[in-house]
Amino acid sequence: MSRILVVGASGTVGSELSRLLAAEGETVVRATSRAPVAADQVALDLVTGAGLQAAFQGVDRAFFLAPPGHADQEALLAPLIDAAAAHRLQQVVLMTAMGANADENAPLRKAERRLEASGLAYNILRPNWFMQNFNSVWLHGIQTAGQIFLPVGDAKGSFIDARDIAAVAARLLTSQGFAGRAFDLTGPRALDHAEAAAILSRATGRTIGFTDITPEAMLQGLLGAGLPADYAAFLVQILGYFKAGAAERTTDAVQQVTGRAPRTFEQYAKDYRTSWA
Numbered sequence: 001m002s003r004i005l006v007v008g009a010s011g012t013v014g015s016e017l018s019r020l021l022a023a024e025g026e027t028v029v030r031a032t033s034r035a036p037v038a039a040d041q042v043a044l045d046l047v048t049g050a051g052l053q054a055a056f057q058g059v060d061r062a063f064f065l066a067p068p069g070h071a072d073q074e075a076l077l078a079p080l081i082d083a084a085a086a087h088r089l090q091q092v093v094l095m096t097a098m099g100a101n102a103d104e105n106a107p108l109r110k111a112e113r114r115l116e117a118s119g120l121a122y123n124i125l126r127p128n129w130f131m132q133n134f135n136s137v138w139l140h141g142i143q144t145a146g147q148i149f150l151p152v153g154d155a156k157g158s159f160i161d162a163r164d165i166a167a168v169a170a171r172l173l174t175s176q177g178f179a180g181r182a183f184d185l186t187g188p189r190a191l192d193h194a195e196a197a198a199i200l201s202r203a204t205g206r207t208i209g210f211t212d213i214t215p216e217a218m219l220q221g222l223l224g225a226g227l228p229a230d231y232a233a234f235l236v237q238i239l240g241y242f243k244a245g246a247a248e249r250t251t252d253a254v255q256q257v258t259g260r261a262p263r264t265f266e267q268y269a270k271d272y273r274t275s276w277a
Contacts, residue, residue, distance in 0.1 A: 001025050001027060002027070002060040002061050002090070003026075003027040003058050003061075004021055004027065004029065004061045005029045005042075005055060005059045005061070005062040005063070006029065006030055006031060006063045007031045007063060007065060007080060008065045008067055009028075009030030009032065010030070011065075012162040013065065013095065013162050014030075014065070014166075016162065016166035016167075017063060018030055019166075020166055020167065021173065021174070024174060026173075026174065028040055029041075029042055030042070031044040031055055032044065033045050033046070033047075042054065042055045046066075046067065046076040046080070052079055053083065055083075056084070056089075059087065060089060060090050060091075061089060061090050061092070061093075062080075062089055062092050063092075063094075063095070063173065064081070064084075064093070064094045065094070065096075066111075069228060070228075070231060071228075071233070071234040072107050072230075073096075073108050073111060074110040074111045074114070077111040077114070078110075078111065078114055081094075081114050081115050082114075082118075084118070084120055085118045085119060085120055089120060090121060091120070091121045091123075091172075091173065091179070092115060092118075092120050092121070092123075093123045093124075093125060093169050093173055094111065094112065094122065094123070095165070095169070096109075096124060097126055097127065098126045098127060098128045098185070098246075099238075099241060099246050100112060101126070102246075112124050112182075121179045122179070122180065123179070123180075123181055123182065124181075124183070125165065125172075125185055126182060126183065126185065127160050127185040127186075128158050128159060128160050128184075128185065129157050129159050129160075129242070130160060130162050130165075131159045131161045131162070131263075131268040132161070132162045132268075132272075133159075134196065134200065135275035138150070139275065142208055142276055146206070146208055146209060147208070147209050147211045148193050148208070148209070148210045149213050149217075150193060150212070150213065151213050151215045151217070151218045151236070151239055151240070152193060152239055152243045154192045154194070155242055155243045155244070155247070156190035156191055156192045156247070156248045157190060157192075157242060157248065158187045158188075158189060158247065158248060158249060159186075159196070159265060160185050160187045161262065161263040161268050163263065164185065164187075164254050164262045165185055167254070167258050168183065168254055168258060171257050172257065183253040183256070183257065184253060185251065185253050185262075186249065186250045186251050186253070186254075187250070187262050187263070187264070187265065188250065188262050189264075190247075190248045194209070194210045196210070197209050199265050199266055200269050200276060203266070203269035203270050203273045203276075204269075204277065208276065215239070215240065218239065219232055219233065219236045222235060
C-alpha cells in the first residue's frame with residue numbers, strides 16, 4: 001500500500017478521494033491550510049508555502065489541485081510539483097480543468113507543462129464544470145429567488161459529478177496502465193441551465209428556474225460576495241467560454257478509467273435534493 005498526499009482534502013473532490021483511498025486500505029495524508037485536528041492531517045499553506053516540505057515526508061504518491069479563489073494557479077501548483085520531483089514521488093495526479101490546454105499561456109496549462117517536464121510518472125485530469133456547483137456556488141440564488149443566475153444563455157455543459165472525478169483519481173493512484181495520460185472528464189450528456197433547473201425542480205418538488213444575466217451583473221455579484229477581483233474576473237471569463245460552447249463536449253474518460261458510466265444529473269439531483277429544500 002502507498003502513502004498518498006491529497007491536497008485539497010477538505011474540498012468537494014479531495015474529501016471524496018480521501019474516503020475512497022482509505023476504503024481501499026491506502027494511507028492518506030490530508031493536507032489542510034488550517035491547524036490539523038486529526039492524525040492523518042498535515043498543515044500546508046499553498047499561498048505562503050508553509051509546511052510544504054513536511055507534507056511530503058514519507059509520501060509515495062500525490063493528488064494536486066489549486067484551491068478556489070486564486071487566478072494564478074501556477075503560482076500555487078509549481079512548488080508542489082517541484083517538491084514532488086525533489087522527493088521522487090512514484091506518481092502525481094494533477095487536476096486542472098477542461099479546456100486548460102487550449103491556451104499555452106494559461107496558468108493551469110503552465111502547471112500541466114511543468115508536471116509533464118518533471119520526470120515524474122503523472123496523470124492530468126481536466127474535469128468539466130461540477131454538478132456540485134448547483135448545491136454550493138450557485139446555491140444562494142436558488143435559495144433566495146428560486147433561480148440560477150448565470151451569464152451563459154442557452155449554452156450546454158456536460159456537467160460532471162465530483163464523486164466521479166474522485167473515483168477516476170483514486171483509480172489512477174492505485175493502478176497501472178494509465179501513466180502519462182491526460183483525461184477530459186465529463187458527465188454522460190450536455191444540458192443547458194434551464195434543463196438542469198427543471199431536473200432540480202422535479203427532484204425537490206419546488207420550482208427552480210434559470211435567469212440569463214449579463215457578465216457585468218455576474219461580476220458585481222461575485223465582488224459583492226467578497227471574491228477577490230482577479231478571481232471574480234477569471235470566473236466571468238470562463239463562464240464566457242461556457243456560453244461560447246466550450247463545455248458542451250462529452251467524453252468516455254470516466255468509463256475508460258473506472259469501468260462504469262459517469263453519474264447522470266438526475267442521479268446527482270436525487271442524491272443532493274435536501275440541499276435545495
